Amino acid sequence: MRAVTSPLGFDRASAHPAASAAPQRVALARIFLLESYSEFLRLLRAPAFAVPTLAFPLMFYVLFGVLLGSPHASAESARRALASFVVLGTMAPGLFALGIALAIDRERGLLDLKRALPMPRGLYLAAKLSMSMLFAAIVSILLMTIAAAAAGVVLALAQWCLLFVLAVLGVLPFCAIGLLIGALAKASAAPAIANLIYLPMSFLSGLWVPLQFLPHALAALAPLWPSWHLVQLAFAIVGAGDTAGAPGHLLVLGGVAVACAAAARRALSRPR
């Protein structure tokens, strides 16, 4: 007969957690926090994500908004520049964190492993969303600090707060686009696709160069891009645009988020 307790310390009771009377308790909050923390470390340690997400908006804002900004520029154009770069910083985390990481996880089998492991499925996504929001929060705070300290931007406290909230929540439609990229693209193609969406879309939305300097035909297409709608909201918050269009812009952004998320969900749950 076999010894019940082995040298390695296994015994029948410990090998049968469910057979014992103790209730099965798993702290979902703990899983969420650990999952988010892992995602945070993973993103921070990956230059392909950290550089475009954290460094680019700050670098370009310092370059175009502060150093190359015309000394005769109006206070309004300084506020518009801040709003534009906050939106630029909001676009990247969702597109890159979800687009690239999900494509890699899917292709290399990690998504399958996570599905087989007892992790509640929604938490995988929730952790990625929360980390994208955190990165957007960090970038927007840094941009606003530079704006107040070096670019002479003056806003009311409520305006700073609203701009921050816009940056954090504005991540969501771009997360949905990223999700769709991650659900469909090959891992090797995902970074290129994310960049091909990020750079032209931000340019065509007037984030780099005001729309009036673009060819008229291109400027007329601007309402097609979700980033244009987001920056109109940002302009309204900093007092450099009208607030009347806000419900329409919110509607478009919400629609993009829902449509892309639904398409991605469909692609990911396709029977295999």
Added chain:
Amino acid sequence: MQSNVPTAASLTDVVKRYGANTALDHVSLDIEPGKVTALLGPNGAGKTTAISLLLGLAAADAGRVEVLGGTPHALAVRRRVGVMLQSAALPDTLRVGELLRLVCAYYPQPRPLGEVAALAGLGTLLRTPYARLSGGQQRRVQFALAICGNPQLLFLDEPTTGLDLEAREALWQVVRELTAGGCAILLTTHYLEEAEALAQRVAVLVRGRIVSAGTVDEIRGGGVQRRIHCVSTLAAEEVRAWSGVTAATRADRRLEIETAAAEHVVRRLLAADPALSELEVRRTGLAEAFVRITREAA
């Protein structure tokens, strides 16, 4: 087989198709507690598909998939299951300890982190990023993640690919401890000596069908066949005519004889050729049986 043996997981008459290709064709398989069940088969036979169904990663087109009395999708079921997939690249930049802590949190009664690390031989690597590990070390991390939740049912898909001999022995030892504790294990492997060393039950899958299933001895053919090797001048034709000899062949100076009566044949060999040398008697293993079974099924 007794019908009242409780099964930890089972496939019953399962069919799975991918387009025109039938990956599993009316497959039935039982995985019993306290035993290692080895699922063997050539590449593309459907082993990974079978595991995917049992893990709830794919859905069967027909038949029944039952895991720990429930469906494989159920979270309560998955909390009692451990899994090591054949290919799952973990996040490169995370450290071993970070990965273990995360997966331990998924389970209601995980093993202590130190114990998991010791069992998988990762004690000194907890602070090393996953990408800096060798292939064998990465495999050990994946094994650690599979056992960290104290599972009642464990899936090991090619667990020792890339492991050195020492690490393989250590993993085998843990597998034996787990089954001794009542854990049910489904093992797929390309190494037949691994199945022979670990498994109590074997199922051979060829082109989506179970062509042979039973205990290791049953698969091996009762364990009666022996193979005798020696250097001898005796003619193969002469030996083939002896009673009890099923086959005899010559390769250069060496004679190879298959028989069910090894003692009798060896005695006769030594009497017939006093100059005989390099005598060796081996039980024919699972490897020979596997080759025969898959050839017959093809």
